[in-house]
Amino acid sequence: MSEERSERGFYVGYAALPRRHRVFLLIALPIALAGLALGAAGLALDQPDWGTGFWETGAAREFRGTITLEPYPVLHTTGGEVPASYLLVEMGKFGSADRFTKMPEIDGATVSIRGRELHRDGRRMIEIDPDHPALGPPVAVLPADRPAVPPHRENAPDAVTLRGEIVDSKCYLGAMKPGAGRGHKACATLCISGGIPPVLVVRDGDAAPVYYLLTDPGGEGLSGSGLSVLLPMIAEQIEVRGTPGHLGSWRTLRIDPGQFK
Amino acid sequence: MTNRFVWVSWNRHKRAYDAVVLGAMVLYLAVFTGVSIATTEAAPDPMVLAIRATGTLAIVTLHIILCIGPLARFSDRLAPILYNRRHLGVSMFCVALLHAALVLLYYGGFGAVNPVEAVLLEGRSFASIDAFPYELLGFGGLLVLFLLAATSHDFWLDLLRPQVWKWIHMSVYGAYALVVGHVALGSIAGDDRGSISFSLLGVGFVVVASCHLVAGIRELACDETGKRPLADQTEHPDREGWVEVGVVDDIPEDRARVVCLAASTGAPPLRGERIAVFRHHGGISAVTNVCAHQGGPLGEGKVINGCVTCPWHGYQFGVEDGQSPPPYTETIATYRVRVEGRTVLVDPKPLPPGTRVEPAFFEASPHDERLFEDPDVERADPSVDESADLPLRDKEPDA
Ligand code: HEM
Ligand code: HEM
Ligand code: FES
Numbered sequence: 001m002s003e004e005r006s007e008r009g010f011y012v013g014y015a016a017l018p019r020r021h022r023v024f025l026l027i028a029l030p031i032a033l034a035g036l037a038l039g040a041a042g043l044a045l046d047q048p049d050w051g052t053g054f055w056e057t058g059a060a061r062e063f064r065g066t067i068t069l070e071p072y073p074v075l076h077t078t079g080g081e082v083p084a085s086y087l088l089v090e091m092g093k094f095g096s097a098d099r100f101t102k103m104p105e106i107d108g109a110t111v112s113i114r115g116r117e118l119h120r121d122g123r124r125m126i127e128i129d130p131d132h133p134a135l136g137p138p139v140a141v142l143p144a145d146r147p148a149v150p151p152h153r154e155n156a157p158d159a160v161t162l163r164g165e166i167v168d169s170k171c172y173l174g175a176m177k178p179g180a181g182r183g184h185k186a187c188a189t190l191c192i193s194g195g196i197p198p199v200l201v202v203r204d205g206d207a208a209p210v211y212y213l214l215t216d217p218g219g220e221g222l223s224g225s226g227l228s229v230l231l232p233m234i235a236e237q238i239e240v241r242g243t244p245g246h247l248g249s250w251r252t253l254r255i256d257p258g259q260f261k
Numbered sequence: 262m263t264n265r266f267v268w269v270s271w272n273r274h275k276r277a278y279d280a281v282v283l284g285a286m287v288l289y290l291a292v293f294t295g296v297s298i299a300t301t302e303a304a305p306d307p308m309v310l311a312i313r314a315t316g317t318l319a320i321v322t323l324h325i326i327l328c329i330g331p332l333a334r335f336s337d338r339l340a341p342i343l344y345n346r347r348h349l350g351v352s353m354f355c356v357a358l359l360h361a362a363l364v365l366l367y368y369g370g371f372g373a374v375n376p377v378e379a380v381l382l383e384g385r386s387f388a389s390i391d392a393f394p395y396e397l398l399g400f401g402g403l404l405v406l407f408l409l410a411a412t413s414h415d416f417w418l419d420l421l422r423p424q425v426w427k428w429i430h431m432s433v434y435g436a437y438a439l440v441v442g443h444v445a446l447g448s449i450a451g452d453d454r455g456s457i458s459f460s461l462l463g464v465g466f467v468v469v470a471s472c473h474l475v476a477g478i479r480e481l482a483c484d485e486t487g488k489r490p491l492a493d494q495t496e497h498p499d500r501e502g503w504v505e506v507g508v509v510d511d512i513p514e515d516r517a518r519v520v521c522l523a524a525s526t527g528a529p530p531l532r533g534e535r536i537a538v539f540r541h542h543g544g545i546s547a548v549t550n551v552c553a554h555q556g557g558p559l560g561e562g563k564v565i566n567g568c569v570t571c572p573w574h575g576y577q578f579g580v581e582d583g584q585s586p587p588p589y590t591e592t593i594a595t596y597r598v599r600v601e602g603r604t605v606l607v608d609p610k611p612l613p614p615g616t617r618v619e620p621a622f623f624e625a626s627p628h629d630e631r632l633f634e635d636p637d638v639e640r641a642d643p644s645v646d647e648s649a650d651l652p653l654r655d656k657e658p659d660a
Contacts, residue, residue, distance in 0.1 A: 011341055037289070041296045043458060186379055187367070193384065232392035
């Protein structure tokens with residue numbers, strides 16, 4: 001036994017690599033690296049779906065339509081193939097309510113808005129371009145050559161219970177992919193507390209998900225303490241009770257934040 | 262000449278080690294990114310991809326780091342992996358830091374609240390698993406890793422003493438627990454990731470735990486089975502407490518036999534100090550088994566150029582005096598030895614570190630000479646004054 005041991009090379013970091021160590025490394029290292037690559041591939045394949053969110057790049061475009069401010073600022077267009085309702089948000093993790101509280105008279109007017117589109121599964125949003133020295137302010141009221149078309153609004157009489165995940169609409173629709181799940185929780189919390197409209201995503205098997213814009217019981221945007229109660233629920237699968245309705249092409253859900261207390 | 266040659270190859274090892282670590286990390290990131298892009302129709306979000314790639318790489322590397330210690334005890338072929346593992350530790354800290362920085366920038370940035378608060382606290386609750394700020398666990402793990410990386414330099418080792426330093430290092434297991442919690446309560450519990458990640462986390466834990474268990478059991482078994490015999494301390498009137506170590510022929514040339522003294526307090530299986538008894542040039546010398554650097558097992562080392570050379574990082578101590586060759590100043594405890602016939606006896610009372618002890622010489626038997634020569638290691642030319650060749654080892658800033 002003693003002899004066997006002494007015949008083995010002895011490794012010292014600063015001396016030449018003994019032959020038996022070299023042979024071992026030449027065999028073991030490729031195997032270890034292959035295992036590492038395999039692990040990387042396995043973990044990569046195990047990631048959640050990235051989703052089909054889209055965020056327009058390049059120069060900002062102009063969108064025309066009717067703006068409504070409650071529950072959240074929305075631009076309703078009729079120009080395209082189908083009428084579309086665009087949620088309006090600012091750059092970064094901020095909603096646009098602050099901008100429009102300074103101009104309440106704009107509610108219901110025909111406007112032109114410069115911005116970039118985000119969309120996913122037919123739900124749409126515009127990120128309003130910032131003020132620009134050459135292009136001027138991004139929101140302009142257009143002369144009413146024809147009366148503004150009020151958007152479709154309705155509310156169902158009965159409350160329903162839905163199971164889904166509250167996401168921040170901006171990231172989910174395309175600002176970040178996948179923009180949902182617990183990995184994205186901190187970001188979604190920041191967005192929603194910054195005024196980005198909260199949306200409930202309801203999935204039922206393989207059917208296309210259904211989206212509900214969440215409002216308070218009076219149909220106004222969630223804010224203040226009502227919003228704070230919601231924050232810990234974000235990014236989790238939860239049950240929500242509320243009254244469904246429509247605002248343009250968006251479904252809405254009036255909820256009582258008190259149910260989460 | 263030996264000196265020069267050795268110096269260059271020391272550099273080569275460290276560079277090769279770092280190159281392999283870097284290459285492996287690049288390989289991981291490339292495969293992760295490539296597979297992610299190849300298997301999605303729409304392009305993945307590059308920042309989220311980077312967050313996931315660095316996060317998973319960091320935790321994979323952490324598992325490897327945790328296994329190196331025990332694995333190196335299974336076979337000395339793994340010694341080259343242990344040699345420079347602090348660089349692996351620092352590399353993994355850098356990857357984890359990048360992961361955290363990207364999270365703070367991307368998920369925490371662009372908002373109304375400062376990024377740290379946004380990522381670690383906003384809208385969270387410690388009372389619920391769902392709303393628990395799992396990022397905080399990652400942050401705690403990162404802090405511990407930072408502590409390790411920051412104190413990794415040998416400067417801190419000297420300042421804190423190896424015992425304290427090693428204690429600090431044991432907190433790596435705390436970091437491991439925090440990071441496992443971070444991932445388990447984060448992406449995995451949130452259904453973001455599927456069964457592969459969950460099973461890998463479990464497999465990782467089982468591998469780490471069994472490596473440590475098996476290494477620990479083997480360590481104990483060594484003492485039991487005589488590979489490291491418990492020294493016979495039974496009173497012997499003419500031996501004045503000296504203990505019998507075995508016979509000269511049990512000890513290969515330039516190698517050691519390790520004996521374990523019974524613990525001074527407590528009954529077996531409590532073990533006392535370990536003494537490494539070396540045989541070199543027809544003489545027997547005994548030193549402590551514990552390296553002055555980081556407590557490496559000197560008895561598994563080898564006498565090179567008249568110095569006991571530690572198997573972990575190659576620190577050297579004169580086999581007769583326990584002193585590192587100049588310019589180094591580390592010292593280890595030595596023990597008095599004597600040989601009766603071919604039986605080796607050691608005085609179990611350690612001498613102050615660095616005390617010179619004359620080797621106990623024994624009569625060479627015909628097959629002693631050069632029988633245990635190792636063809637693989639450069640040997641000093643006996644015609645050269647040995648001490649002139651010694652200051653070889655690395656004491657450069659290491660991390
Ligand atoms: C960054 C500078 C680091 C240096 C200088 C370093 C080097 C060392 C050394 C040489 C020891 C003591 C030897 C021993 O008892 O095994 C040790 C203990 C340990 N270190 Fe580090 N390490 C560093 C960072 C890390 C990091 C970041 C980790 C983990 C992420 C880590 C994991 C460990 C483990 C698992 C042990 C104890 C296990 C054992 O005894 O084998 N080290 N480290
Ligand atoms: C300040 C410190 C840290 C913060 C804020 C943080 C934050 C996060 C966040 C937000 C995620 C979810 C990412 C997503 O799915 O998009 C995540 C995932 C992850 N983190 Fe960390 N982390 C930190 C430290 C660490 C450390 C030290 C490690 C490992 C050593 C680590 C390993 C991981 C892993 C493996 C994942 C899973 C990646 C995935 O789901 O693809 N994290 N971390
Ligand atoms: S423990 Fe580092 S050289 Fe011995």
